[in-house]
Amino acid sequence: MEVPPAVTMQGIRKAFPGVVALDGVDFDVRRGEVHVLLGENGAGKSTLMKVLSGATAKDAGEIRLDGRLVEIEGPRHAQSLGIRTIYQELTLIPQLSAAENIFLGKEPVLGAGVIDRARLHRDAQGLLGELRVDIDPRDKVSALGIAQQQMVEVAKALSSEPRLLVMDEPTSALTEREIEQLFATIERLTAKGVGVVYISHRLEEVARVGQRVSVLRDGRHVATHRVGEVSVPELIRLMANRDLTEHYPKRRVPRGPEVLRVEGLSRGRVIRDVSLTLHRGEVLGIAGLLGAGRTELARAILGADPHESGRVWIKGEEVRVRGPADAFRRGLGLLPEDRKTQGLVLGLSVRGNAALPSARRLSRLGVVDAARERALARKWVEELRIKTAGIEQEVSRLSGGNQQKVVLAKWLAADVDVLFMDEPTRGIDVGAKVEIYELMNRLTAQGAGIVMISSELPELLGMSDRILVMYQGRVQALLAAEDATQENVLRAALGHSA
Amino acid sequence: MTLAARLAQRGREVGTLLGLVALCLLLSALSPHFLTVSNLLNVMEQTSINAVIAVGMTYVIISGGIDLSVGSLLALAGVLLASGLASGLPPAVAIPLGLLAGAAGGLANGLLVTWGRLPPFIATLGMMSVARGAALLYTEGRPISGFEPGFRVLATGRLLLVPVPVVAAAVVYLVAHFVLTRTRFGRYVYAIGGNPEAARLSGVPVRFHQTMVYALSGVTSGLAAVLLTARLNSAQPIAGIMYELDAIAATVIGGTSLMGGSGTLGGTLIGALIMGVLRNGLNLLGISSFLQQIVIGCVIIVAVLVDSALKRPGR
Numbered sequence: 001m002e003v004p005p006a007v008t009m010q011g012i013r014k015a016f017p018g019v020v021a022l023d024g025v026d027f028d029v030r031r032g033e034v035h036v037l038l039g040e041n042g043a044g045k046s047t048l049m050k051v052l053s054g055a056t057a058k059d060a061g062e063i064r065l066d067g068r069l070v071e072i073e074g075p076r077h078a079q080s081l082g083i084r085t086i087y088q089e090l091t092l093i094p095q096l097s098a099a100e101n102i103f104l105g106k107e108p109v110l111g112a113g114v115i116d117r118a119r120l121h122r123d124a125q126g127l128l129g130e131l132r133v134d135i136d137p138r139d140k141v142s143a144l145g146i147a148q149q150q151m152v153e154v155a156k157a158l159s160s161e162p163r164l165l166v167m168d169e170p171t172s173a174l175t176e177r178e179i180e181q182l183f184a185t186i187e188r189l190t191a192k193g194v195g196v197v198y199i200s201h202r203l204e205e206v207a208r209v210g211q212r213v214s215v216l217r218d219g220r221h222v223a224t225h226r227v228g229e230v231s232v233p234e235l236i237r238l239m240a241n242r243d244l245t246e247h248y249p250k251r252r253v254p255r256g257p258e259v260l261r262v263e264g265l266s267r268g269r270v271i272r273d274v275s276l277t278l279h280r281g282e283v284l285g286i287a288g289l290l291g292a293g294r295t296e297l298a299r300a301i302l303g304a305d306p307h308e309s310g311r312v313w314i315k316g317e318e319v320r321v322r323g324p325a326d327a328f329r330r331g332l333g334l335l336p337e338d339r340k341t342q343g344l345v346l347g348l349s350v351r352g353n354a355a356l357p358s359a360r361r362l363s364r365l366g367v368v369d370a371a372r373e374r375a376l377a378r379k380w381v382e383e384l385r386i387k388t389a390g391i392e393q394e395v396s397r398l399s400g401g402n403q404q405k406v407v408l409a410k411w412l413a414a415d416v417d418v419l420f421m422d423e424p425t426r427g428i429d430v431g432a433k434v435e436i437y438e439l440m441n442r443l444t445a446q447g448a449g450i451v452m453i454s455s456e457l458p459e460l461l462g463m464s465d466r467i468l469v470m471y472q473g474r475v476q477a478l479l480a481a482e483d484a485t486q487e488n489v490l491r492a493a494l495g496h497s498a
Numbered sequence: 499m500t501l502a503a504r505l506a507q508r509g510r511e512v513g514t515l516l517g518l519v520a521l522c523l524l525l526s527a528l529s530p531h532f533l534t535v536s537n538l539l540n541v542m543e544q545t546s547i548n549a550v551i552a553v554g555m556t557y558v559i560i561s562g563g564i565d566l567s568v569g570s571l572l573a574l575a576g577v578l579l580a581s582g583l584a585s586g587l588p589p590a591v592a593i594p595l596g597l598l599a600g601a602a603g604g605l606a607n608g609l610l611v612t613w614g615r616l617p618p619f620i621a622t623l624g625m626m627s628v629a630r631g632a633a634l635l636y637t638e639g640r641p642i643s644g645f646e647p648g649f650r651v652l653a654t655g656r657l658l659l660v661p662v663p664v665v666a667a668a669v670v671y672l673v674a675h676f677v678l679t680r681t682r683f684g685r686y687v688y689a690i691g692g693n694p695e696a697a698r699l700s701g702v703p704v705r706f707h708q709t710m711v712y713a714l715s716g717v718t719s720g721l722a723a724v725l726l727t728a729r730l731n732s733a734q735p736i737a738g739i740m741y742e743l744d745a746i747a748a749t750v751i752g753g754t755s756l757m758g759g760s761g762t763l764g765g766t767l768i769g770a771l772i773m774g775v776l777r778n779g780l781n782l783l784g785i786s787s788f789l790q791q792i793v794i795g796c797v798i799i800v801a802v803l804v805d806s807a808l809k810r811p812g813r
Contacts, residue, residue, distance in 0.1 A: 104697070105697075156700075
C-alpha cells in the first residue's frame with residue numbers, strides 16, 4: 001500500500017467580505033519532501049497556510065494528516081498535531097528573550113507552572129547552535145537584528161519535532177550564509193521524514209530546496225510540477241497568466257508639464273535611491289511584491305515617514321515636505337492602502353469625511369460653514385453616484401466600493417495636483433472598480449497626475465501610462481505602457497531584468 | 499549575557515530607585531522627623547494598601563489592559579468581609595469571603611473583556627460603578643464595625659518590629675514577583691501584552707490567561723480591603739475612591755508601559771513607595787493637601803516624560 005502524504009488539503013475554500021481568497025484549492029505534501037508554493041501577491045498562498053496552521057478557519061474543504069481526516073481547531077491544536085509554521089510577519093514578542101520566544105506556549109516546567117529556566121536556556125542554546133546562529137538565548141528579541149529575529153523564528157518552529165513545517169518567505173531578510181544554514185537544516189529535517197511547505201518569491205530558490213512546485217493564482221490551484229520539469233519563465237507565466245477579460249476604460253490625455261519629481265530618495269533598507277517623475281494627465285503605475293517598498297515610497301514622498309536623503313520637486317519647485325498636512329497643502333493627496341483605518345473616519349458621516357481635507361477652505365475663523373459643507377458633500381455624492389441613504393449617513397455603513405468613492409471625493413473636493421492611490425480597488429466589486437477607473441480618467445483629464453500602487457497586474461497594465469517596478473526598495477524597471485506585459489512586469493518584480 | 503547588559507535591562511528599575519533615594523535624601527535634609535525608624539515604618543504601613551492593589555494593576559497593565567474597578571471592588575470586598583465579622587464569623591472564614599468577592603468582581607471584568615470583547619477601560623468602568631453601588635446598597639450607605647479584637651492584629655500587630663500590613667505586602671510582592679518572572683502564567687502575561695496575535699499563533703491560551711489577570715487584580719483589591727478594614731476597624735461603602743488612580747500611578751512611575759508587554763513589580767513597589775514617601779514628606783513639611791495634589795500630579799507626569807524620552811529609539 002502506498003504511504004499517504006504527510007498532509008492533503010482538498011477543496012479548501014475561504015472567503016473574506018468582498019473577496020474569495022481560496023476557491024477550492026487542492027494541495028498535498030509528502031513525507032520528506034519540500035513542496036514550494038508560488039503565486040503573486042493575493043494569490044492565496046498565505047491564507048492557505050493559515051488555514052493549515054489553524055490561524056484562520058476554512059469555510060469548506062478537507063484536511064488529512066497521514067491519511068487521517070482532521071478538523072484543525074486553532075493554532076494550539078495545529079501545533080499539537082505537529083504542524084509548525086514560520087509566518088511571513090514575525091510572530092515574536094519583542095519584550096521577551098530569544099529563549100522565551102522559542103518556547104512560548106510550550107515552556108519546560110518544573111511543576112506547578114514554574115518554568116525550568118536552566119532547561120529553557122540550555123534547549124534554546126542547543127537549537128540555535130544547531131542552526132549555527134550566534135545569539136545569546138537570554139538576549140531580548142527587540143535587541144536583535146531582523147535576520148537574527150528570523151532565525152529565532154526558525155528555531156521556534158523547530159522547538160518541538162514537527163511533522164510538517166510551513167515556511168512563509170523565511171529567507172526574505174537573511175544573508176546568503178544564513179540561507180545556506182537554513183537549507184541545510186531543511187535537508188536534515190526532510191531526511192527524517194518531515195514534510196516542508198516552502199513559500200518564496202525567490203524563484204532561484206525553487207530548484208535549490210524543492211522537489212515539487214505548485215502555483216496558485218487568484219485563489220485557485222493552477223499547476224503542480226516536479227522541480228526540473230519546469231523552467232523559471234514557465235513558472236512566471238503560470239503565476240501571471242490571468243485572463244484579461246476585465247475591461248479597462250483608460251482614456252489617454254496629452255501629457256502635461258511635470259508636476260512631481262523625486263531624485264535619489266532613500267530610507268534605510270526600505271527605499272534605496274529611488275527617482276521618478278510624474279506629469280500632469282499621467283498615471284504612473286507602481287508594481288512590486290509585498291515589501292518591495294511601494295507604500296513606503298508614497299509615505300516618504302508625502303512626509304508621513306522621514307527619509308535620509310533625496311530631493312523632491314512639486315510643480316517645478318524644490319520642496320521639503322514636513323509632513324502629510326504640509327504635503328496636502330502643496331496639492332498632494334493620498335488614497336491609502338487601508339481605507340478603513342487610514343482613509344476614513346468611520347464614525348463620521350459621508351459629509352464629514354468628504355469635507356475633511358477642505359475644512360480649512362470651508363471655514364471662517366475656525367467655524368465650519370455648514371451650508372457650504374453640505375453643498376459640497378451633496379455635489380460629490382451625486383457626481384460620484386455614491387450609494388448612501390444621505391450625506392448624514394455614517395460611512396461605516398456603506399459598501400467597500402462606496403467607501404472608496406467617499407475617500408476619492410475627499411481629494412476631488414480638495415483639488416489635488418498629485419494623487420497617490422495605494423491599492424485603490426482592493427476588495428471592491430467589479431462595477432465599483434470601473435467607476436473608480438472612470439474617476440481616475442476624470443482626474444487626469446482635469447490635469448492631475450496619479451501615482452497608482454497596485455498588486456493587480458491587469459489593472460496596472462490597463463490604467464497606467466508608465467509602470468515603475470520596484471524590487472527590494474529599488475527601481476528595477478521603468479516600462480512604457482506599450483512595452484509592459486504581465487510577464488515582464490512580474491519578472492522585474494521578482495528581481496530579474498525586465 | 500554580560501553583567502553590563504543585565505544592568506542595562508535593570509536600568510529602568512535602578513533609575514526609579516535612585517529617584518526614590520534622592521527624594522528620601524531631600525526630605526531628610528528638609529525635615530528632622532523624616533528619617534526616623536518610626537516614620538519610615540509609618541510610610542511603609544501607609545503605602546502597603548496602595549502597593550498591594552498596584553500588584554494586580556501591574557499584571558493587568560502588562561497584559562495590555564487597565565482596571566478602573568479596583569477601588570470599588572475594595573469597598574465591596576470590605577463590606578462583605580465586615581458584615582461577616584460583625585455577624586460573628588471567625589476571621590479565617592470572613593477573610594477568604596472578602597477575597598472571593600474581589601475575585602468574583604475581577605473574574606466578571608475578565609469575562610467582559612475576553613468573551614464580551616469590551617475594551618478593558620469600559621468593562622472596568624462599568625464594574626467600578628456596579629461594585630460601588632452594590633457596596634452602598636448592601637450597607638444602606640452606613641459603615642460596618644464592631645469586630646472581635648483579634649482581627650485588629652492585622653493592623654496593629656508587629657512581626658519582629660515590622661507592622662503586619664508591611665509584612666503582608668512584602669509577602670504579596672515576593673509571591674507575585676515569582677509568579678510573574680518564573681512561571682508560565684507570568685510569561686504569558688508579558689506575551690499577551692506584547693503581541694496578542696503572536697501569542698495566539700504560538701499556542702498561548704490568550705483568553706483564559708487574560709481573564710485570570712483580571713481575577714487576580716480583584717483578589718489583590720480584596721487583600722487591600724482586608725488591610726484597610728483592619729486599620730480603620732470598620733468597613734465603609736465609600737472606601738477606596740480614587741484608589742485606582744494611585745495604583746495606576748505607582749505602576750506607571752515604576753516603568754510599566756501602558757502599551758503592555760513590559761514592566762516589573764520591583765518598579766511598581768518603588769513607584770508606590772515614591773508616592774507614599776512624597777505624601778508623608780509633604781505632610782511633615784506642613785504643605786497643604788491642595789498643593790500636595792499638584793506636586794503628586796507633576797511627579798507622575800515627569801516620571802513618564804523621562805521614561806518615554808529615554809525609551810525613544812536612537813537616543
